[in-house]
Amino acid sequence: MRQLLDTLTQNLGRTIVGKSEAIRLVLVALLSGGHALLEDVPGVGKTLLAKSLARSIDGKFQRLQCTPDLLPTDITGTNIWNPKNGEFEYLPGPVFANILLVDEINRATPRTQSALLEVMEEQQVTVDGVSRKVPTPFFVIATQNPIEYQGTFPLPEAQMDRFILSLTLGYPSQNEELQMLQRLQAGVKVEDLQPCISLDEVQELRKLCSQVKVETSLQQYILDLVRATREDEEIALGVSPRGTIALQRATQALAFLSDRTYAIPDDIKLLAPHVLSHRLIPSGGRKAKTVVEKLLRQVSIP
Structure with a gap:
């Protein structure tokens, strides 16, 4: 399984230049059974990362471009009338995929955004009283532009809580951007990627991640961090118990990616800004990530 993960990381690195940390975090989200929110400006490789991951695990990829006129049925699917047999037939929506890229999720209306709540948590959609499991x-992988807010609908706390972590890709360095141009000239395309891991193996990796040992002292450290967000005067809304669970699951996945069967405090310290920041609401106009980093300095490490 270690060899499988190394091969998967190398395969993604063929198309994604210089984003090893972002690739690592996305794999943490995948292996922990959660979802990832990419908050970044357009054109830095968010769609490319999602497509490359889908091809690498030999999964079905669907892309959903969110707009204000997008309807919930455009996501979940709907029943249509078939005049040939005189019955309604279910037409599946784009959620029936292994990797779903929800581009500019904050451009969809709150009603449409809520259509993703059930499928992200329960792995199923319900249309006309009938529930259907997704693959x-x-x-x-949802994206949103943190700079442009005109014509957008901020994600509610319940929706943000469904993402196990949030991250940014950022601009590439000058050398990395040069490599991008060279690969473009050499004709390297995402369509040329070959699957290096199967969907069944992804499921097996998830099971192994859940078996990574998190000592009681580390679980107490997680609780101390989460409870600090609820008691801090600079935070209007603290992290929910779902965030507590998410931090432990992500910690297990990161330890597994680091070739360990046990977690260490550094795993939690690295992941806390990505797992907790988007789940809390700071007061006084402060940035959530800055507040989490302050709490990491204050809470004692086991």
Whole structure:
């Protein structure tokens, strides 16, 4: 399994230049059974990362471009009338995929955004009273532009809480951007990527991640961090118990990616800004990530 993960990381690195940390975090989200929120400006490789991951695990990829006129049925699917047999037939929506890219999720209306709540948590959609399971593994990569807010609808706390972590890709360095141009000239395309891991192996990796040992002292450290967000005067809304669970699951996945069967405090310290920041609401106009980093300095490490 270690060799499989190394091969998967190398395969993604063929198309994604210089984003090893972002690739690592996305794999943490995938292996922990959660979903990832990419908050970044357009053109830095968010769609390319999602497509490359889908091809690498030999999964079905669907892309959903969110707009204000997008309807919930455009996501979940709908029943249509078939005049040939005189019955309604279900037409599946784009959520029936292994990797679903929800582009500019904050451009969809709150009603449409809520259509993703059930499928992200329960791995199923319900249309006209009938529930249908989506394929497994099911992994959502949602994107939003943190700069442009005109014509957008901020994600509610319940929706943000469904993402196990949030991250940014950022601009590449000058050398990395040069490599991009060279690969473009050499004709390297995402369509040329070959699957290096199967969907069944992804499921097996998830099971192994859940078996990574998190000592009681580390679980107490997680609790201390989460409870600090609820008691801090600079935070209007603290992290929910779902965030507590998410931090432990992500910690297990990161330890597994680091070739360990046990977690260490550094795993939690690295992941806390990505897992907790988007789940809390700071007061006084402060940035959530800055507040989490302050709490990491204050809470004692086991």
